[in-house]
Amino acid sequence: MRIRWSRWAPQLALTPAVAITMVAFLGSMVWTIYISLTRSRRFPDYEIDWSEWGRQYARLFNDDAWLIALKNLLILGVGSTLAIGFGFILACLIDREKRGEGFFRTVFLYPLAVSLIVTGVAWRWLFDPNLGLQAFFHSIGLTWLRFDWLASGDTAIYGIILASVWQGSGFYMALMLAGLKGINTEIWSAARLDGVSTWKFYTEIVIPMMRFTFLTCAILLSLGVVKAYDIVVAMTNGGPGQSTWVPAYFTISAYWQKSNLGYASAAAVIMLLITAAVFLPMVLLTLWQQRRSGRVAA
Amino acid sequence: MSQISVTGQTAIERATTEARPVYFPRRKKGIRPRSIAILVFLTMCAAFFCVPLYVIVVTSLKTMDQIRLGEIFSLPEVWTVQPWLTAWNDACSGINCNGLKVGFVNSLAILFPSLILSLAISSVTGYALALWNVRWAGPFMFLLFMCAFVPFQIIMIPLIVLSGMLKIYGTVWGIAIVHAVLSMPLLTLIFRNYYKDIPNEIMRAAMMDSGSFWRTFFEIILPMSGNILIVVLIMQITSIWNDFLVGLTFGGLGTQPMTVILANVVITTTGEVVYNENMAAALLTAIPPLVIYFFLGKFFVQGITAGAIKG
Numbered sequence: 001m002r003i004r005w006s007r008w009a010p011q012l013a014l015t016p017a018v019a020i021t022m023v024a025f026l027g028s029m030v031w032t033i034y035i036s037l038t039r040s041r042r043f044p045d046y047e048i049d050w051s052e053w054g055r056q057y058a059r060l061f062n063d064d065a066w067l068i069a070l071k072n073l074l075i076l077g078v079g080s081t082l083a084i085g086f087g088f089i090l091a092c093l094i095d096r097e098k099r100g101e102g103f104f105r106t107v108f109l110y111p112l113a114v115s116l117i118v119t120g121v122a123w124r125w126l127f128d129p130n131l132g133l134q135a136f137f138h139s140i141g142l143t144w145l146r147f148d149w150l151a152s153g154d155t156a157i158y159g160i161i162l163a164s165v166w167q168g169s170g171f172y173m174a175l176m177l178a179g180l181k182g183i184n185t186e187i188w189s190a191a192r193l194d195g196v197s198t199w200k201f202y203t204e205i206v207i208p209m210m211r212f213t214f215l216t217c218a219i220l221l222s223l224g225v226v227k228a229y230d231i232v233v234a235m236t237n238g239g240p241g242q243s244t245w246v247p248a249y250f251t252i253s254a255y256w257q258k259s260n261l262g263y264a265s266a267a268a269v270i271m272l273l274i275t276a277a278v279f280l281p282m283v284l285l286t287l288w289q290q291r292r293s294g295r296v297a298a
Numbered sequence: 299m300s301q302i303s304v305t306g307q308t309a310i311e312r313a314t315t316e317a318r319p320v321y322f323p324r325r326k327k328g329i330r331p332r333s334i335a336i337l338v339f340l341t342m343c344a345a346f347f348c349v350p351l352y353v354i355v356v357t358s359l360k361t362m363d364q365i366r367l368g369e370i371f372s373l374p375e376v377w378t379v380q381p382w383l384t385a386w387n388d389a390c391s392g393i394n395c396n397g398l399k400v401g402f403v404n405s406l407a408i409l410f411p412s413l414i415l416s417l418a419i420s421s422v423t424g425y426a427l428a429l430w431n432v433r434w435a436g437p438f439m440f441l442l443f444m445c446a447f448v449p450f451q452i453i454m455i456p457l458i459v460l461s462g463m464l465k466i467y468g469t470v471w472g473i474a475i476v477h478a479v480l481s482m483p484l485l486t487l488i489f490r491n492y493y494k495d496i497p498n499e500i501m502r503a504a505m506m507d508s509g510s511f512w513r514t515f516f517e518i519i520l521p522m523s524g525n526i527l528i529v530v531l532i533m534q535i536t537s538i539w540n541d542f543l544v545g546l547t548f549g550g551l552g553t554q555p556m557t558v559i560l561a562n563v564v565i566t567t568t569g570e571v572v573y574n575e576n577m578a579a580a581l582l583t584a585i586p587p588l589v590i591y592f593f594l595g596k597f598f599v600q601g602i603t604a605g606a607i608k609g
Contacts, residue, residue: 009511010430017423017486018438023460024479025445028453035455044459090343097336106595107344110351113591113598114584115540117557121564121580122350125357125573126370135368166347174599227449230542230557237565251451252547261455268451275449283443 029272036265044261056266066267069245072157073274076246077225079161084217086165087172092202094173095180105177109170116167120234123163124150127235153243156236160244164231168224172217179213180206215285222278226271247271358382358578365573381574382582389579391554391562398563398582401556404470408545408555409538412474416481416534421523423482424489425515429501439487446483450543458547468550476548477538485530492526493519532594533601536587556583 037053038045049055060066090108094101111119126133129148137145149159183206191201207214229248236244238253245253247267255264353370358381360374387397394400427435457476458467466472496519504514545555554562560583564576591598 010426010432013422013426013511014432014438016419017442017482020419020479020482021438021441021445024457025448025453025483026441028456028460029448031456032452090340093336093340097333097340099333099337100340104340104344105599106592107347109595109599110588110591111347112602113536113540113587115542115557115560115587117540117542117561118580118584119350121560121576122354124564125577126350126353128571128573131365131368131573132370136370139368166350170347171602174603178603223447233542234561234564248449248451252454252543255455256547264451265455268449268454271449272452275447279444279447 032265032268035261036269038262040260040262040265042259042261056262057270059263060266060270065242065245066247066250068242069247069250072244072246073225073228075157076161076164076228077222079158080164080168080221080225081218082161083165083168084172084214084221086169087174087217088176088214090169090173091176091180092206095177105174108173111167112170114167116230117234119163119167120231123159123166124235127151127159150236151240153240156240156244160228160231160235163235164228167231168221172221175213175217176210179210183209212285212289215281219278219282223275226274226278247274354577354581358574358581360574362570362572362574378574381572381578385563385575385579385582389559389563389575391559394552398556398559398579400552401554401559402582404549404553405539405555405557407470408473408477409535410474411471412477412538413531413534415475415478416485417527417530419478420482420485420530421489421520421527422515423486424491425493425519426511427486428490428493429496429519430511439490442483442486446487450480454547461548467548468553470553473545473548473553473555476544477541480544481534481537485534488530489523489526492523496522528594529597529601532590532597535590536598539587 034046034048035044036056037048039047039049039055090104094104127147127150128134129151132147134145134147137143137147149155149162187205188201191205196205227248228246229252232238232244232246232249238245238249247270251264251267251271254260254267258264356373357365357370359377359379361376361378361380364372364375385397386399388395389397391401426432427439432438457479461467461472461476464472466475500518501514504518508514508517539555540557541555542557542561545558546561549555549558560579563579
């Protein structure tokens with residue numbers, strides 16, 4: 001379909017993008033993977049001792065901080081799915097009840113426009129054990145309610161989850177709302193005339209129809225969780241102790257605090273592998289969808 | 299599924315034939331209990347979303363004496379803008395007590411070159427990939443698609459080394475260029491998705507007219523891309539302004555963006571936490587993207603969904 005008119009100009013125009021991809025992305029990735037196999041400490045050391053090429057990885061998985069980070073990643077991932085569920089419920093309600101759609105959408109989405117650092121700072125203040133929400137609850141007689149989650153290593157990660165859900169629900173709501181709008185209104189009125197209950201309508205018709213939207217949301221959520229860094233820094237800075245470390249935090253601190261290139265690279269490679277494990281289904285899904293839509297068109 | 303669509307069709311027919319005689323120009327529904335329940339629930343959720351904003355706003359306007367009383371929701375007894383002034387002028391980030399204004403200037407200085415660079419590269423690349431016959435466009439786009447999701451940490455260290463060699467590490471320009479590099483894959487794909495829907499006739503006419511790659515871009519394609527440019531622009535402004543990681547790892551002393559200074563101000567406090575100043579600092583950082591969001595929210599929503607689905 002495209003015009004066959006290959007001259008120098010298009011190739012030339014693509015040079016910067018190709019250079020960036022090759023150097024800043026692919027080259028850099030290869031470099032980091034290579035460095036993770038060496039004994040580099042403060043400065044890159046390009047010699048690989050093949051008898052123990054995996055020593056950085058072996059050290060990594062013997063490091064308690066890294067294991068905590070992996071565990072936290074899992075907790076964050078599972079906990080953050082609340083944002084998808086919450087977003088879906090909000091989207092359904094907004095879609096059902098058209099009144100105030102613009103207002104509610106604006107309110108639910110505004111946290112997304114704000115930096116995660118700001119979000120973290122705000123929630124850090126709400127979680128203050130002496131002056132924050134806990135003091136308010138206690139003053140109105142709810143003394144059994146504890147809201148000092150960030151103060152204890154066991155609960156701090158849940159505080160981060162709450163803040164991320166607050167921040168991210170609007171995003172999933174927007175995606176879900178777009179998905180719901182794509183559902184033919186005829187199906188809706190048909191189901192109502194056929195006397196399908198609301199619950200059944202959503203669980204048996206809407207959710208199966210929106211499975212791709214859900215999958216997209218889940219993958220975006222996992223990618224976001226692997227990248228989670230800002231919110232941890234702003235809310236707990238990894239503490240108390242090392243209880244809220246996540247892989248992204250671990251990698252940055254291995255490079256900046258410990259100045260250990262090889263170790264930080266190994267952690268980054270594991271992050272890449274986790275991302276790839278999440279990402280692969282998305283690629284396959286897109287390819288499959290393309291093939292399917294191609295078949296429909298043909 | 300087929301059963302539903304069959305019954306659906308009959309239902310629609312029924313609905314339309316029945317509805318025809320009693321047609322009201324605008325049927326006004328009375329508020330039913332279910333609607334009330336939904337609206338109450340949504341309002342409660344809206345309150346949940348608004349509580350943190352309300353609390354930071356009132357806290358930033360209180361005196362520390364009142365904050366120590368622990369009444370987080372109460373309105374200020376004495377309204378004061380002193381915390382805002384202190385946060386802007388004298389808040390301490392490490393040993394520098396020059397306030398957030400330094401960060402504000404740096405963030406702006408990072409924002410503009412980075413916007414120009416990233417929009418220029420990605421729009422031209424998207425145009426070339428969508429409308430010109432580039433043989434390796436498919437594999438290249440697949441590569442871009444992968445690059446768009448790579449975690450920053452895996453390319454961070456080599457980029458630091460590279461920018462050190464280019465003598466831009468720790469400068470505002472360095473941060474701006476890194477932002478442009480990191481956003482290039484996703485933005486290119488968004489532009490490419492937009493340009494590929496441009497009708498073939500327009501391109502054919504352009505070929506008859508001049509046949510020049512650049513003239514077609516500047517005279518025909520660019521004037522047609524107003525909408526996508528605004529969407530991408532808003533997406534980029536908010537993401538660069540809100541970025542923390544790149545600013546932290548590539549910013550030098552005195553070139554850090556506002557978010558990094560905010561984090562320093564808040565995290566590195568010793569002694570009593572001055573919550574009113576912290577909240578004022580947080581609000582100062584949040585205001586620019588919030589203003590954009592409340593005025594151009596439509597484009598903002600388009601941006602995030604474009605970035606999410608088409609990316």
